[in-house]
Amino acid sequence: MDTPALVRGFVSLIDELDTAGYFENRFGKDCVDDPRDDTVHTLISVHTLIYRELGVEGIWPLDADLLADSIDLFYDIVELLHDQVAKPNTRFYHDFSECGWHHDKFDIGAGGVVYRWRVNKLFEGSTLELRLAEDGEDIGRLVTVTDEARTALAQSVAARSDGESADQVRHALALFRERGSDRNQKRSAVAALALVLEERRYGVLADALAKSDRGALFDLANNFHVRHQDARQKRDYDDFYLDWIFWVYLSTIELTNQVLDAQRPG
Numbered sequence: 001m002d003t004p005a006l007v008r009g010f011v012s013l014i015d016e017l018d019t020a021g022y023f024e025n026r027f028g029k030d031c032v033d034d035p036r037d038d039t040v041h042t043l044i045s046v047h048t049l050i051y052r053e054l055g056v057e058g059i060w061p062l063d064a065d066l067l068a069d070s071i072d073l074f075y076d077i078v079e080l081l082h083d084q085v086a087k088p089n090t091r092f093y094h095d096f097s098e099c100g101w102h103h104d105k106f107d108i109g110a111g112g113v114v115y116r117w118r119v120n121k122l123f124e125g126s127t128l129e130l131r132l133a134e135d136g137e138d139i140g141r142l143v144t145v146t147d148e149a150r151t152a153l154a155q156s157v158a159a160r161s162d163g164e165s166a167d168q169v170r171h172a173l174a175l176f177r178e179r180g181s182d183r184n185q186k187r188s189a190v191a192a193l194a195l196v197l198e199e200r201r202y203g204v205l206a207d208a209l210a211k212s213d214r215g216a217l218f219d220l221a222n223n224f225h226v227r228h229q230d231a232r233q234k235r236d237y238d239d240f241y242l243d244w245i246f247w248v249y250l251s252t253i254e255l256t257n258q259v260l261d262a263q264r265p266g
Contacts, residue, residue: 021103025086085111138174193249
């Protein structure tokens with residue numbers, strides 16, 4: 001699909017999820033007795049939310065032509081609505097004036113899973129190399145696509161619960177794969193991973209790699225313009241070197257994670 005076709009598919013999906021009650025937990029039911037636009041409940045109006053978060057008006061119900069003309073607004077809407085969904089588990093029929101189904105007993109986690117799966121299926125069939133992150137600090141945010149092996153690597157490190165080091169890795173991953181991330185963000189991500197490896201340099205890393213290999217890892221961060229503001233550092237390198245260093249570091253962290261797991265008793 002080209003971008004306009006993707007946007008039309010997304011708008012159709014949102015209409016389907018809205019009818020199925022996935023936004024009622026957040027926005028209420030558009031009921032004949034209490035229209036969504038005039039809700040008196042404590043729930044926020046969808047119009048108010050979009051204006052407060054994105055500063056735009058008049059796009060709900062979603063306008064496919066408007067979103068196709070402003071791709072950044074489309075991306076923002078995809079991410080914003082992710083945070084509003086909740087899967088309903090019960091419903092009852094309101095027959096007055098053929099109002100329709102009302103939904104209740106919402107599951108926010110399950111709603112997010114459904115939303116990410118349905119939206120990502122749409123993006124997989126498009127020309128855009130973006131997906132909603134399934135895990136990590138940036139879950140529900142659109143991130144750049146990688147191959148299956150690196151996607152599995154990112155999922156593995158994001159699932160760790162090793163305290164501060166795991167938090168640093170998740171933060172680095174979010175910085176690096178954010179849609180539109182620039183050179184400075186990628187440098188910061190690589191530097192964060194280098195700090196994690198530095199902490200493991202003379203411990204677990206010594207068990208995993210030879211001394212010469214450990215030295216080569218840190219030469220990358222120290223001799224290129226990554227960690228230090230040194231005039232002697234190499235600065236005129238292409239951005240794809242940052243991509244390469246990032247994935248080398250991330251895979252090395254995963255290697256040390258496996259060594260740590262093997263060293264734990266039981």
